[in-house]
Amino acid sequence: MTETGTIPSPGLDLRAVPGLVLSELGRGGRGVIVLAVDGLSWRAAGQAWRSAELTCLTSTFPSTSATAWLTSITGAPVSEHLVVGAAYRERAGGPLINVITGDVLAGEPAPREPVPPLTTLFERAEGAESVVVGRELDLLRGPWVRTLTRGAARQPARHALARDPHELVTGVVADVEAAISVPRRVPLLLWVYVNLDDHLHGHGYDEAAMSALAVLERHASGWAARGWSVLAYADHGLVPVAPDPALARRWAEVDVAGLCELPGGGAGRVRWLYPRPGMDREVADRLAEAMDGHARVMRAAELDCVEPSTQVRERLGGVVAIATSPSFPLPDPRLRHEHGALSPEEMRVPFARWVRSSLA
Template sequence: MTEAGTFARPGLDLRAVPGLVLSELDRGGRGVLVLAVDGLSWQVARRVWRSAELSCLASTFPSTSATAWLTSVTGAPVTEHLTVGAAYRERAGGPLVNAITGDVLAGAAAPREPVRPLPTVFERAEGAEAVVVGRELDLLSGPWVDALTRGAARQPAREALTRDPYRLVAGVAADVGAAIGARRTRPLLLWVYVNLDDHLHRHGYDERAVEALAELERHATAWARRGWHVLAYADHGLVPVGSDPGLARRWAEVDTPELCELPGGGAGRVRWLYPHPGREREVAERLAEALDGHAMVLPATALGELGLMEFAGPVRERLGAVMAIATSPRFPLPDPGLSYEHGAISDGETLVPLARWVRSSRA
């Protein structure tokens, strides 16, 4: 998909990940190591990972971590796990919540179920010992991270957390080494969070990131040669963006208590508004004029027609009635200080890799 094109999916998406992981477990051996690389695009993985068997997966809509990681461990679409992004209305008449932390951002009511927990791949891995090394995820508490790691034991990170990609990979390697070096009586399913995203938001896929990814592949190849099944996949990619204070100001002029019940939800390059009943068309028209072609502004009811998401049931309560999907780098972001961002439907954001390293992988 180009910035202004139509959305198209490859054959598989992140819902396929649990089945693929369990299939690797069924092959026998010592177990499966899964590297969950936050922010890695298909285009970059295809260029850097030369010794892996690579497939292209489609991310979720929105292409945000909160949504994508949950789909990848449950196999459920967003219409089932209901984490429609980073910030959303928990229910009709309910508060605006931060999905990652569970914090109430606006509104007086208390949240009931900000994240719907569903069975994970860790619970389905019968006969295996499921372990998650959450690293930065261990700094979080709340319903989202509990739903993501449900059914797995948590192993603390051994090395200090860092945004430097090369030091990050060294820490991940130490974490994996500790996990696979422990005495176990059952095959291991190890899922390790690799937070490349923090670096990419500021620097993109620069030389430091590419070198770190190449080093991660060297470790993956070595683990495969030692008898481990090694997989890696990502939640989303990122694309260059540029701050436009004028567009940000015009967004704020529409996202007001006069027009909307709650502040807008979403994150990154997908955002939405919660118009007061009867003002949906007015808000959509004003937002489209304000964004001046830098976004696709549409009613949320049209998401199904685009093949993005069915706007029905609890999803209808969580999403705002007016959607804005970026079609330009100048789309007004909640965090204007970032150089790369995600959430929308371009190839750079939605196409992600699934990598597999086996004993016969080339060095």
């Protein structure tokens, strides 16, 4: 722990996921089902999943999906895969991009820098057939999702996409059943995206979410009883937020062309600015005063929660603000629960295992 909150824990963060999955695959059996549950916190998993073996991992910084899922699939820290959030500048002088959709958000379009070609979990799963059911991920066309799923065959969703938690679980279960019903000559590594995050942003860990998670566990236990190794993990948790319009106005007064080269980027409860050359200190001081204690504001070079590198700092910009209160101004102020910062509820995530029956 530091004053910023919970930082990624070497050996017990999302970089450990590929090794854990491959170890389970090496135990034999029919194969491994991995449920990738977007937005599930450690606390919520402990309440909903009573029959699973649970290990607590820490997320990435920022604690947001684009960064965290890529680390969990490649085992690489942010300083290697360089996806520092959803919206960032790829390099000095380049445009602001959304790495998930591939859209240019600001600046002049330029030749894209691909996500570094790191080896994925699916490419490492030798002797197995890797299949991804991306569900909502199949709607994305940016470079991030192509890197995330490299080395795996894609199975289209067999059930309509849904935000309602119970409809979501119904679809996920149908997708899993479709995949495991196919006869195979080699073990299967099945990775299924479970987009609980869309519901959680509006409602948090309410009764609908928690009861749907309990239903998902019943199916996970059933698959384990049928001879499958079943694992689940998450990318981040969420916390309640109540953005203050006055703080949003103060942020906008600093995020202006006279001070910054590009509009700010960020990832929910972590945001950053791109000061003009030589203005890092001035922008940091102005933003710290504007945030009035509702964020920890620092220059990117001063970050203690991510391994520093020139490429990381170029992407983050010169000044970073990490939320320390629910009033922090968000890129989308309509949300009622958000993530991206370093609170324990955002950073602590589950890795779950349902023990496979040896009698199946």
